[in-house]
Amino acid sequence: MGKRAALVARREAMGFTQESLAHRLGVEVSTVNRWETGKITPRPQRRQQIAAALDVSLTELDSLLTPPTPVPSSEQPHLTPLNPLRRAHEWLVADSPVAEQRRAGRRFGGSLADSLEARVVELRHLDDVVESVDLLPAIRHELAGAESLVREGLYADLVGRRLFTAAAELAQLAGWVASDAGLHDEAQRFYLDGASAAAEVGNDPLAAQLFSSLSYQLANEGDPRDALLLARTAATGAADASPVVRALLWERVAWAGAKAADRETTLRALDAVDDAYERRSAEIEEPEWVYWLNRAEIDVMAGRCLIHLGAPERAAPLLSAAIATYPREHAREVALYLSWLAESYARTGALDAAQATLDSAHNYATRMPSARTTERLRTVEALTR
Numbered sequence: 091m092g093k094r095a096a097l098v099a100r101r102e103a104m105g106f107t108q109e110s111l112a113h114r115l116g117v118e119v120s121t122v123n124r125w126e127t128g129k130i131t132p133r134p135q136r137r138q139q140i141a142a143a144l145d146v147s148l149t150e151l152d153s154l155l156t157p158p159t160p161v162p163s164s165e166q167p168h169l170t171p172l173n174p175l176r177r178a179h180e181w182l183v184a185d186s187p188v189a190e191q192r193r194a195g196r197r198f199g200g201s202l203a204d205s206l207e208a209r210v211v212e213l214r215h216l217d218d219v220v221e222s223v224d225l226l227p228a229i230r231h232e233l234a235g236a237e238s239l240v241r242e243g244l245y246a247d248l249v250g251r252r253l254f255t256a257a258a259e260l261a262q263l264a265g266w267v268a269s270d271a272g273l274h275d276e277a278q279r280f281y282l283d284g285a286s287a288a289a290e291v292g293n294d295p296l297a298a299q300l301f302s303s304l305s306y307q308l309a310n311e312g313d314p315r316d317a318l319l320l321a322r323t324a325a326t327g328a329a330d331a332s333p334v335v336r337a338l339l340w341e342r343v344a345w346a347g348a349k350a351a352d353r354e355t356t357l358r359a360l361d362a363v364d365d366a367y368e369r370r371s372a373e374i375e376e377p378e379w380v381y382w383l384n385r386a387e388i389d390v391m392a393g394r395c396l397i398h399l400g401a402p403e404r405a406a407p408l409l410s411a412a413i414a415t416y417p418r419e420h421a422r423e424v425a426l427y428l429s430w431l432a433e434s435y436a437r438t439g440a441l442d443a444a445q446a447t448l449d450s451a452h453n454y455a456t457r458m459p460s461a462r463t464t465e466r467l468r469t470v471e472a473l474t475r
Contacts, residue, residue, distance in 0.1 A: 094155060094156075108126070111143060115143060117136075121204065124205065125155075130204075130209075203253055203256065206236060206256045236253065240254055254287050254291040257284070262281065265307075266303060269307045294328045294330070299379065301324040305318070309349040314351075321345075333368075333370040334383055336366035337370075337383060337388065340360075344363060348398035356395050357399075386411075397434055402434040402435075421454045421458040422458040424451075425466075428450050428454065429451045435447060436474055437473065441474055
């Protein structure tokens with residue numbers, strides 16, 4: 091998101107500096123700065139206060155928070171795919187909200203939790219477009235600060251719950267990115283530390299997400315039977331989770347079952363995924379960390395499982411339709427999903443289609459390299475020879 095010049099202009103027109111507006115709203119100066127630079131967006135409960143201070147309506151405030159429409163990339167050569175990478179590096183070298191508030195010597199409050207939560211969300215979305223080896227240092231940096239804070243900081247119970255939750259979400263993200271980079275031992279440590287943080291504040295769905303993320307790694311890199319046990323444990327431990335979270339947890343059971351060649355468990359789990367996902371509702375709040383799970387992602391997982399169960403002919407239509415809807419800027423995932431489509435073709439004897447699809451996968455993989463993608467493509471290439 092770009093700089094919110096209109097918001098800056100309105101603040102200055104009302105006679106506020108960043109410091110005086112922050113004092114008026116009871117937030118840190120760094121928070122106002124991040125609003126104006128587009129790094130974070132004010133929470134809904136904060137917007138009423140901002141609108142009152144700036145003497146605008148909520149609708150007008152929404153306009154102030156909307157950056158100008160960017161010039162097309164053809165007219166702005168400097169807007170390259172490297173921008174997300176530069177943004178990740180900025181995360182690494184910039185002071186975190188934890189560091190800023192430590193220097194201020196204050197008891198930590200809600201504004202720090204706001205900033206940390208916003209950083210977690212942005213880092214999570216950067217994972218869609220930034221290579222793991224480049225993003226991981228930024229996440230490690232942020233996680234180290236968050237872990238230090240929850241160990242040593244002073245905060246009220248409600249703020250503490252938010253901080254522990256943010257630390258656990260950072261740990262899950264760190265584990266996922268480390269695993270994608272091929273750093274499986276480090277990923278496991280991240281997952282287990284995060285599960286402990288989530289359990290500390292009774293966040294069972296998040297603890298289950300961390301354990302199921304580890305089960306996914308074990309299914310791919312370890313003993314699938316252990317992975318299946320861990321995935322089932324995670325799903326059982328979060329029986330009251332929201333529908334999309336439940337769908338995600340059952341996906342992990344399905345994948346572990348497929349890798350363990352347990353056909354019955356896999357098919358039952360895939361049915362449970364569909365049942366859970368169909369129960370989603372606008373009235374049921376979902377955690378932000380399941381933002382990416384949609385029908386296409388579910389179909390991709392079903393297709394992958396069907397390949398492992400020996401039904402590649404059923405997998406190909408699911409994979410093909412899902413890939414057609416996938417954002418092309420998410421090059422790593424497109425490459426991975428194309429590799430599965432190529433495998434489905436290869437296993438049905440359609441070798442020309444498999445090779446053409448594999449070539450396309452290689453093209454996307456060069457845009458966003460990943461240890462996971464490299465290994466997948468190597469595996470599928472062996473089927474086309």
